[in-house]
Amino acid sequence: MDRRHFIKLGAFGSLISGSALPALSTPQAAPDASQTGNAFDIVVVGGTPAGIMAAIAAARLGSTVALTEYHGHLGGMSTSGLGKSDIEKKETVSALFREFTERVYRYYVDKYGKDSPNVTLCRKGYYxxxxxxxxVFNQMIQEARTITVLVGHQLEKAVLKANTVTAAVFTNRATAKPVTLRARMFVDATYEGDLYARAGAAFRIGREAKSEFNEEHAGEIFFDYNENTFLAGSTGKGDKKLPAYTYRLCLTDDPANSYVMKQPPAGYNRNHYLKYFSDLAEGRLAGPKVFREGHGYYKAHFNTMLRVFSFAEIPNRKYDVNINPRPLGFPFPEENAGYVEASWKDREKLFQHHRALAIGLLYFIQNDEDVSAEHREMARKYHLPLDEFTDNEHFPWQLYVREARRLKGLYTLTENDLTIQKGTQRTPVFTDSVITGEYPVDSFPTSKTPSADKKVLEGYIGILPIPTYQIPLRVLIPEKIQGLIVPVAASTSHVAYSTLRMEPLWMGIGQAAGTAAHLAIKHRTEVRNIPVSILQKNLIQQKQLITYFDDIDTNDKAFEAAQFWGTKGFFTSYKACLHEPLSAADFKNWLNIVATLVKNKSVDTSAAGQETVSLAAFQKIIAPLKTDNKAVSIPAWMYQDRDSSQPVLRGEACLALYLYTQDMLMKVR
Structure with missing residues (x-):
């Protein structure tokens, strides 16, 4: 491995933690910027999963990349306790995220054997x-080779020239020295949107009123998560409140690997947790109305004080432990007030405050005398693991910042883009789609105020199902600031953000951002001016899903072409029907779409017929579209050779139109 691309910052830890895992490299002490060089093609600010994938995508395409992170470790929530992948339809987010899960799976298979319990518990690498x-993240970064990692670097300011970000200034937290990084493109992959805020980009904080975008679930809301119905007191008014932040704990039930708290943790106050006794007595610590596998529903804890947490079993006798937002005693709402605009010093205070609340809750149910002896005994089975977070008292590094700033971009994704509108059969189609999303709307409570019927805290929208939707490139691009792309704190409403904010999807969006940044440099243009067809073709070739269908085999010959044309309006539902005959009506509609895209080509559709389109008619009609690309032959787009009087199939038409128009669609103007 090439060590020079990994920079360790003394007290802030190496890139690999945990005594059970050998380090992949031994990073050197952090040199001054003048020693390492400070000019890159791309600087990614934020070592979140999205930032990591942006860096890897760009590096694999040939860019030099600097990846910076405030903490001493990379990986954001995915390496800080969020040990299960929040994804319902695994086929919707693939590419680098899929590679990540495959590498996780291979790790467990290689270490423990294919038929071992740990391999079963890793669920094909998703846990x-x-x-x-x-x-795994560090291994992928090392293999990219052109990525320089700077952990423990605190962002201070952005440097602009003519409204374009040209540099970012950091403080090396170990040495207190300033570090300036220059680049041709910047990626803001922070959870907070810190870089674009310092660059002067417009953004939102808080919740829009229901009236702003005509969103059903916007604004102040009391929502029955069991029945998916509104409760009394829902006004739809906008405000500056944010979903509660917590820490995501990793716990173990292995006594040999347990860090046992012998005394109350710093900042402990039992009064924070007393409302949980009412939750237990009144049934709010029971199991869910509908049990959904993989949502942290651990049956053994239902109707006990352990239900203040949500447990999901992961390998090696460990658990991904969320803090259950459904009880009224949930103490975290409103505790993040002021976090987003706080100084680094004040953010550190809020980190410690949330840490005290989280670890204090575990101590409370393990030790408080008012908790029943049975429940205390049950709670004492679980402890922080000795082999995790070894440089941080076995506690995660990253605060779970569920939402902070949201960019005001070229487009704002709203709840209406996540729903099927009246008279349609799929969510809105975006010609510049770069990935599909699918996770239910899931917003943690924003307020400590309970509903009048004591069912729920204000602001909680729990696992509200939605269809699969497209995410346009425009939500990643600031309105005015250039040289910058934003895959995490992107341009959405509060409601839409609560589905976008999942790490698997963010990894895919990060991959799109890194690819777009590389292409902007390659074509010497702004990211907003990249021909979207070029970006989409690159993403499709990287196995990114940009259009979702529920009837396509990914091995289908026309799969990539259908992905592309699915962003242009070829398909009005989630059925592609690629092996069915193409109707004349659909063919004419498709040709009109193509003609609009290629602009300088006119196509006579009179020979299309009235019902289905024969192969002979199809070839004659699309002939004017064919370029001088000699690689495009008739068998290249046909599923199988057959008589020309037979109807052309929808998948064949997609593929032919995709191949015939490549030269025109991929031009940089």
Whole structure:
């Protein structure tokens, strides 16, 4: 491995933690910027999963990349306790995220054997220990070779020239020295949107009123998560409140690997947790109305004080432990007030405050005398693991910042883009789609105020199902600031953000951002001016899904072409029907779309007929579209050779139109 691309910052830890895992490299002490060089093609600010994938995508395409992170470790929530992948339809987010899960799976198979319990618990790589996730991320970064990692670097300001970001200034937290990084493109992959805020980009904080975008679930809301119905007191008014932040704990029930708290943790106050007794007595610590596998529903804890947490089993006798937002005693709402605009010093205070609340809750149910002896005994089975977060008292590094700033971009994704509108059969189609999303709307409470019927805290929208939707490139691009792309704190409403904010999807969006940044440099243009067809073709070739269908085999010959044309309006539902005959009506509609895209080509559709389109008629009609690309032959787009009087199939038409128009669609103007 090439060590020079990994920079360790003394007290802030190496890139690999955990005594159970050998380090992939031994990073050198952090040199001054003048020693390492400070000019890159791309600087990615924020070592979140999205930032990591942006860096890897750009590096694999040939860019030099600097990846910076405030903490001493990379990986954001995925290496800080979020040990299960929040994804319902695994086929919707693939590419680098899929590679990540495959590498996790291979790790467990290689270490423990294919038929071992740990391999079963990793669920094909979608569930993992924090240290394993960190190991895999670092391995992928090292293999990219052109990525320089600077952990423990605190962003101070952005430097602009003519409204374009040209540099970012950091403080090396170990040496207190300033570090300036220059680049041709910047990626803001922070959870908070810190870089674009310092660059002067417009953004939102808080919740829009229901009236702003005509969103059903916007604004102040009391929502029955069991019945998916509104409760009394829902006004739809906008405000500056944010979903509660917490820490995501990793716990173990292995006594040999347990860090046992012998005394109350710093900042402990039992009064924070007393409302949980009412939750237990009144049934709010029971199981869910509908049990959904993979949502942290651990049956053994229902109707006990352990239900203040949500447990999901991961390998090696460990658990991904969320803090259950459904009880009224949930103490975290409103505790993040002021976090987003706080100084680094004040953010550190809020980190410590949330840490005290989280670890204090565990101590409370393990030790408080008012908790029943049975429940205390049950709680004492679980402890922080000795082999995780070894340089941080076995506690995660990253605060779970569920939402902070949201960019005001070239487009704002709203709840209406996540729903099927009246008279349609799929969510809105975006010609500049770069990935599909699918996770239910899931917003943690924003307020400590309970509904009048004591069912729920204000602001909680729990696992509200939505269809699969497209995410346009424009939500990643600031309105005015250039040289910058934003895959995490992107341009959405509060409601839409609560589905976008999942790490698997963010990894895919990060991949799109890194690819777009590389292409902007390659074509010497702004990212907003990249021909979207070029970006989409690159993403499709990287196995990114940009259009979702529920009836396509990914091995289908026309799969990539259908992905592309699915962003242009070829398909009005989630059925592609690629092996069915193409109707004349659909063919004419498709040709009109193509003609609009290629602009300088006119196509006579009179020979299309009235019902289905024959192969002979199809070839004659599309002939004017064919370029001088000699690689495009008739068998290249046909599923099988057959008589020309037979109807052309929808998949064949997609592929032919895709191949015939490549030269025109991929031009940089």
């Amino acid at each position: 993992y220990e924090p240290s394993v996730a960190e190991r």
